[in-house]
Amino acid sequence: MSQTIQFTLPSYLPEGHVVPIEVAGKSLALAKVKDKFHVFENFCPHAGCSFSGSGGIYNGVLVCDCHGAEFNLETGTVLQGPAMEPIAVFATKLNENSLEIILP
Numbered sequence: 001m002s003q004t005i006q007f008t009l010p011s012y013l014p015e016g017h018v019v020p021i022e023v024a025g026k027s028l029a030l031a032k033v034k035d036k037f038h039v040f041e042n043f044c045p046h047a048g049c050s051f052s053g054s055g056g057i058y059n060g061v062l063v064c065d066c067h068g069a070e071f072n073l074e075t076g077t078v079l080q081g082p083a084m085e086p087i088a089v090f091a092t093k094l095n096e097n098s099l100e101i102i103l104p
């Protein structure tokens with residue numbers, strides 16, 4: 001059964017930056033790209049680097065700076081290795097000052 005969480009957005013989130021967030025006891029990551037918010041797991045499946053510490057969004061693609069893996073922000077699929085496994089991405093809906101995050 002899915003769970004909807006109301007998350008208060010930070011007052012300032014630079015476009016393309018990845019910041020760590022804690023949601024329902026889970027360590028996730030938040031990024032804004034072209035005014036759309038994306039929430040996804042914060043740890044790269046290749047070797048566990050955090051996207052918030054060693055990653056960023058480049059041309060709309062999530063890149064792990066540790067070894068260069070790339071992920072589709074909408075689906076979590078791997079666009080470029082060395083990562084082999086996708087990341088979990090979570091549906092969101094923007095309200096006035098908060099973000100609804102739907103956890104599975």
Ligand code: FES
Nearest residue numbers: 044046047064067
């Ligand atoms: S830990 Fe992310 S590419 Fe290696």
